Amino acid sequence: MTQHMFFFLPAISGETAPTIFSGDKPMTRTLSVALSGQDLLNHPFLNKGLAFSSEERDAFELHGLLPKAVQTLDQQVEAALKFLDALPSPFARHVHLRELQDTNETLFYALLTRKIDAMLPLVYTPTVGEACQRFSEIWRRPRGLFLSYPERESMEDILDNPAYDDVRVIVVTDGERILGLGDQGAGGMGIPIGKLSLYTTCAGISPDQTLPIVLDTGTNNQDLLQNPAYIGWRHERVRGAEYDAFIERFVTAVQTRWPHVALHWEDFSGANAAPILERYRDRLCTFNDDIQGTAAVTTAAILSANAAHDGKLKDETIVMLGAGSAGVGIAKLLLQVMLDEGASEEDALARFYMLDQDGLLLDGREGLTDGQALFARKDWKDRPTDFESVMRECKASILIGVSGVKGLFTETIVREMSKTCKRPIIFPLSNPTSHSEATPEDIMAWSDERALVSTGSPFPPLDLHGRTHRVDQTNNAYIFPGLGLCLLATGATRVTDSMFMAAARGLASLSPLRSNPDGNLLPPVTQLRKVALAVAEAAARQAREDGVCPSFSDDELLERIQSLVWTPEYCAYEKI
Numbered sequence: 001m002t003q004h005m006f007f008f009l010p011a012i013s014g015e016t017a018p019t020i021f022s023g024d025k026p027m028t029r030t031l032s033v034a035l036s037g038q039d040l041l042n043h044p045f046l047n048k049g050l051a052f053s054s055e056e057r058d059a060f061e062l063h064g065l066l067p068k069a070v071q072t073l074d075q076q077v078e079a080a081l082k083f084l085d086a087l088p089s090p091f092a093r094h095v096h097l098r099e100l101q102d103t104n105e106t107l108f109y110a111l112l113t114r115k116i117d118a119m120l121p122l123v124y125t126p127t128v129g130e131a132c133q134r135f136s137e138i139w140r141r142p143r144g145l146f147l148s149y150p151e152r153e154s155m156e157d158i159l160d161n162p163a164y165d166d167v168r169v170i171v172v173t174d175g176e177r178i179l180g181l182g183d184q185g186a187g188g189m190g191i192p193i194g195k196l197s198l199y200t201t202c203a204g205i206s207p208d209q210t211l212p213i214v215l216d217t218g219t220n221n222q223d224l225l226q227n228p229a230y231i232g233w234r235h236e237r238v239r240g241a242e243y244d245a246f247i248e249r250f251v252t253a254v255q256t257r258w259p260h261v262a263l264h265w266e267d268f269s270g271a272n273a274a275p276i277l278e279r280y281r282d283r284l285c286t287f288n289d290d291i292q293g294t295a296a297v298t299t300a301a302i303l304s305a306n307a308a309h310d311g312k313l314k315d316e317t318i319v320m321l322g323a324g325s326a327g328v329g330i331a332k333l334l335l336q337v338m339l340d341e342g343a344s345e346e347d348a349l350a351r352f353y354m355l356d357q358d359g360l361l362l363d364g365r366e367g368l369t370d371g372q373a374l375f376a377r378k379d380w381k382d383r384p385t386d387f388e389s390v391m392r393e394c395k396a397s398i399l400i401g402v403s404g405v406k407g408l409f410t411e412t413i414v415r416e417m418s419k420t421c422k423r424p425i426i427f428p429l430s431n432p433t434s435h436s437e438a439t440p441e442d443i444m445a446w447s448d449e450r451a452l453v454s455t456g457s458p459f460p461p462l463d464l465h466g467r468t469h470r471v472d473q474t475n476n477a478y479i480f481p482g483l484g485l486c487l488l489a490t491g492a493t494r495v496t497d498s499m500f501m502a503a504a505r506g507l508a509s510l511s512p513l514r515s516n517p518d519g520n521l522l523p524p525v526t527q528l529r530k531v532a533l534a535v536a537e538a539a540a541r542q543a544r545e546d547g548v549c550p551s552f553s554d555d556e557l558l559e560r561i562q563s564l565v566w567t568p569e570y571c572a573y574e575k576i
């Protein structure tokens with residue numbers, strides 16, 4: 001494995017990680033590089049393809065290996081876009097983009113940053129879902145780490161590789177709950193790769209500081225177990241004490257290897273996500289994106305809707321369809337907003353109706369988690385608990401879908417809600433597109449175009465009152481890149497819930513609806529870079545307030561955030 005082949009600028013101060021570029025514009029600078037020939041071309045972070053100048057081709061023994069033409073990054077981007085355009089499907093485009101990522105990261109990120117609205121659905125939701133399902137077909141070369149249960153004794157040695165010395169942020173999954181697509185085993189690797197490419201695209205975190213990890217603890221997906229081409233550990237999932245010990249060993253190994261790393265958990269099952277977060281959140285700098293990131297973006301969208309008509313959340317009635325990681329996470333943050341607005345806990349809790357696949361959560365139901373028990377109704381004895389009946393009786397003003405099940409927001413449900421609510425807020429947040437609780441088009445038709453709609457996956461724009469209206473994507477992609485940037489910039493030792501609240505308020509402050517009554521709840525994905533910086537700044541101030549990072553001045557915080565931002569541009573190379 002190659003290692004230490006390039007030098008970085010010194011850290012600006014304290015524990016800030018080394019960066020290659022400073023500020024939002026790349027500095028014209030020269031990088032000292034030790035690799036040459038095939039090794040240099042095979043290094044995705046250093047490879048420039050045809051953009052190596054003729055002097056560099058002399059110095060790095062590239063003549064003959066490259067065809068004669070010399071191209072600029074702009075020309076490469078144009079050529080790549082043309083090629084992508086001609087491919088037959090989003091899946092084919094995803095596969096090609098992944099290949100670009102593994103061969104020339106600068107070009108890959110130049111494409112993503114310049115064409116984020118077109119690229120996001122290809123490298124991320126929804127196409128990444130299909131990529132996880134078909135991961136065994138498309139696996140080509142190593143990226144990130146597969147830490148499998150049978151190889152647990154070697155985990156520390158695997159992490160010890162000097163190639164990972166600069167890692168500052170890890171996204172880890174065990175692949176058990178991939179979007180709404182269930183258990184994808186080792187194929188779940190698509191998700192950490194996709195999430196981390198957004199850390200770089202949106203927040204400018206240098207790709208060499210990121211590490212995607214799959215904890216391969218088996219799979220209960222029978223199709224995968226029976227597929228001779230399956231790339232993962234062909235074994236049923238490890239459970240109970242053995243699973244917990246494996247997670248414990250992983251966290252300890254990570255903490256020993258990188259004491260200041262930010263550890264992001266993603267797409268664990270509902271049964272494991274919250275307990276893991278509770279176990280480790282006071283031990284290291286860690287968060288669960290499905291619980292906390294989702295809560296923050298949803299809260300931001302709802303705060304934006306409320307602000308538009310001077311409403312208060314404590315006066316809304318919320319139905320949450322889905323009582324797992326996302327459902328409980330969102331409800332807890334919304335509850336905090338109501339408490340901040342001055343509601344009593346009792347009054348605030350009375351505003352929530354949370355349902356799962358067995359209907360309304362009722363006090364005393366067996367098997368409720370602590371999070372679910374908090375929202376279980378005490379006042380619903382002997383009444384029907386199915387979704388339709390609850391909707392008929394509770395007069396909801398906000399309906400959130402995090403069930404992972406397509407089509408649950410039926411015409412009856414939406415019409416019922418629209419009877420008693422002038423501007424129903426309806427968010428089918430389940431991913432990917434095929435698992436959305438309803439389409440925006442249907443919701444608008446069934447609500448006489450009165451609903452405020454937002455989805456988890458991207459949907460095409462709507463034609464509303466003769467105008468084109470962008471569909472908001474309430475996806476945690478609006479939060480985690482900026483939060484990660486905050487953690488790296490501040491060196492925060494812990495991630496507090498109030499940092500997610502601050503992130504939500506920071507994002508809500510950018511809502512187009514604030515200045516335009518017909519505007520969207522959230523800024524467009526083309527502004528995700530700006531969003532990440534705003535989220536990072538808001539969360540960083542809160543981290544300081546919460547005492548989980550040094551008490552930097554506002555200027556220092558901003559400088560530390562901005563100094564981390566890596567921009568995908570080539571720099572000149574000189575031979576060491």
Ligand SMILES: NC(=O)c1ccc[n+]([C@@H]2O[C@H](COP(=O)([O-])OP(=O)(O)OC[C@H]3O[C@@H](n4cnc5c(N)ncnc54)[C@H](O)[C@@H]3O)[C@@H](O)[C@H]2O)c1
Pocket residue numbers: 177178179180181269270271289290294321322323324325326327355356357358401402403404405408429430431432435455456457474475476477
């Ligand atoms: N938009 C976003 O940013 C975002 C973020 C996180 C999760 N999600 C989506 O939310 C969904 C759930 O994720 P999660 O992490 O909470 O999963 P989870 O497995 O922890 O929870 C799923 C919940 O849905 C319930 N459910 C299943 N079938 C149901 C039915 N027919 N009716 C009512 N409830 C039903 C389950 O009982 C469970 O409570 C997934 O589709 C995921 O893609 C979206």
Ligand SMILES: O=C(O)C[C@H](O)C(=O)O
Pocket residue numbers: 125178179180267289290430431456475476477
């Ligand atoms: O991955 C996404 O698009 C959002 C979310 O984390 C999910 O699990 O659906």
Ligand SMILES: [Mn+2]
Pocket residue numbers: 179266267289290
């Ligand atoms: Mn997720």
